[in-house]
Amino acid sequence: MHAYSEALAAVRAHAELLPAEELPLAQAQGRLLAQAFISPACLPPFDNAALDGYALAFADSPLHAGAELEVIGCQPAGAPPAHGRGAWEIMTGACLPGGVDTVVPLEQVTVLARGSARVTRVRVDAAVEAGRHVRRRGEDVCIGQPVLEVGQRLGAAQMMLLHALGATRVAVRRRPRVAVLATGGELVGDPLQPLLPGQIRDANRPYLCMQLEAAGAQVVWQGAVADDPACFNSCLDDALAQAPDLVLSTGAVSAGAFDFVPRALHARHAAICLHHVALRPGKPLLFARLREGPLYFGLPGNPVAAAVGQRFFVEAALRAMLGLAPEMPWRVPLRETWRTPAALHTCARAQVACDARGQLSAMVLPLQESFRLLPLCAANAWAVAPAGVASVEAGTHVEVWSLGHLQAIAMMQASA
Numbered sequence: 001m002h003a004y005s006e007a008l009a010a011v012r013a014h015a016e017l018l019p020a021e022e023l024p025l026a027q028a029q030g031r032l033l034a035q036a037f038i039s040p041a042c043l044p045p046f047d048n049a050a051l052d053g054y055a056l057a058f059a060d061s062p063l064h065a066g067a068e069l070e071v072i073g074c075q076p077a078g079a080p081p082a083h084g085r086g087a088w089e090i091m092t093g094a095c096l097p098g099g100v101d102t103v104v105p106l107e108q109v110t111v112l113a114r115g116s117a118r119v120t121r122v123r124v125d126a127a128v129e130a131g132r133h134v135r136r137r138g139e140d141v142c143i144g145q146p147v148l149e150v151g152q153r154l155g156a157a158q159m160m161l162l163h164a165l166g167a168t169r170v171a172v173r174r175r176p177r178v179a180v181l182a183t184g185g186e187l188v189g190d191p192l193q194p195l196l197p198g199q200i201r202d203a204n205r206p207y208l209c210m211q212l213e214a215a216g217a218q219v220v221w222q223g224a225v226a227d228d229p230a231c232f233n234s235c236l237d238d239a240l241a242q243a244p245d246l247v248l249s250t251g252a253v254s255a256g257a258f259d260f261v262p263r264a265l266h267a268r269h270a271a272i273c274l275h276h277v278a279l280r281p282g283k284p285l286l287f288a289r290l291r292e293g294p295l296y297f298g299l300p301g302n303p304v305a306a307a308v309g310q311r312f313f314v315e316a317a318l319r320a321m322l323g324l325a326p327e328m329p330w331r332v333p334l335r336e337t338w339r340t341p342a343a344l345h346t347c348a349r350a351q352v353a354c355d356a357r358g359q360l361s362a363m364v365l366p367l368q369e370s371f372r373l374l375p376l377c378a379a380n381a382w383a384v385a386p387a388g389v390a391s392v393e394a395g396t397h398v399e400v401w402s403l404g405h406l407q408a409i410a411m412m413q414a415s416a
Contacts, residue, residue: 004345007277011287011313014273014295015320018174025162028154031172032216032322037148041165042138047096050133054109054122055090055100058130067124074118089119096134103133151324175218176246176321179239180208183251184301185226204250204306214404215315216322220244227258244294245321248314251301254284261298262286270296278387280344281305281370285313302370308347311382315405329399334392335363342390349375350383352400353414361414362400380410
């Protein structure tokens with residue numbers, strides 16, 4: 001049996017960085033940058049007003065409270081900068097007229113006179129500081145400034161910045177292509193098909209596909225097969241026809257009479273890198289490289305064991321393929337003592353919560369058997385105890401990991 005750290009190192013060593021691809025910005029949302037983005041423009045692109053008010057040249061105008069100003073024009077947003085000495089009515093985001101360096105907020109001005117179409121004279125009701133309420137060109141971003149790093153995910157904020165800078169295409173890392181194969185003669189994939197005695201619904205595959213997509217992968221093929229090596233080989237050939245980088249199967253990797261996957265892989269001349277890890281749940285995990293090239297993960301069939309293998313081993317491979325550094329956990333104190341099997345690296349469904357004082361803590365949920373689905377619905381994190389630790393006492397800091405490497409922990413409120 002392989003130690004957890006040894007198995008994880010083997011996975012990372014075999015996972016190869018995928019190439020970059022250049023995409024139109026509209027297709028790049030959620031992707032990871034393959035190279036740093038250097039700003040091609042300034043933000044703001046010109047000096048402009050930070051709010052509605054009156055723009056003026058500080059040196060030319062008496063700006064004490066009670067000063068009166070002639071307003072010579074109006075500068076709307078979207079118009080080219082006007083020119084002329086004097087005060088200008090100005091809108092938020094509008095170009096500063098030539099020579100202007102200060103904006104007086106609308107709320108600090110009293111209108112004294114109006115013409116047919118605009119204000120012509122105002123009184124300043126409070127002392128004004130030079131340079132206030134002006135946004136200077138390049139104050140946020142300068143031309144040539146690195147603004148997004150390699151590996152950064154293009155979320156809504158990053159996309160807003162790229163659109164503001166006028167980007168049209170970006171270099172992103174190609175998404176890992178993954179095939180998912182569920183094994184087991186007891187599985188029924190059609191939700192409308194009545195279950196016969198001994199049958200169960202194929203629930204692992206939808207979960208794994210969703211988590212893989214959330215982890216930055218692209219599921220290019222999925223299917224199910226009975227416990228039959230010939231059918232397995234046929235399905236695996238169909239999956240390989242879609243050129244996956246990684247193949248993931250569930251079930252048939254333990255030591256029972258129907259656990260045929262290791263033998264089938266040997267017959268296909270796959271290189272078995274590891275089989276059985278000192279891990280709970282998920283000890284039967286298998287990792288190989290297929291003769292055709294893709295990596296292969298054989299996960300156990302119990303739902304939570306499959307979820308643990310996907311989260312901590314498959315996603316470790318995905319991070320390496322995407323060019324991301326190894327993931328780091330949070331460390332937060334436990335609310336209650338946690339008993340663990342000392343011989344195994346243990347992953348437990350947990351809740352990370354914040355109390356009324358803003359302090360974080362973690363609680364390992366009850367009912368941790370790997371067949372149970374309901375506790376996973378209550379979890380927002382995984383708590384991890386390394387092998388050799390039989391008990392983690394309340395108040396001790398423990399590693400916690402989000403449910404997926406690109407997913408944030410959805411914080412809960414701690415009960416009193």
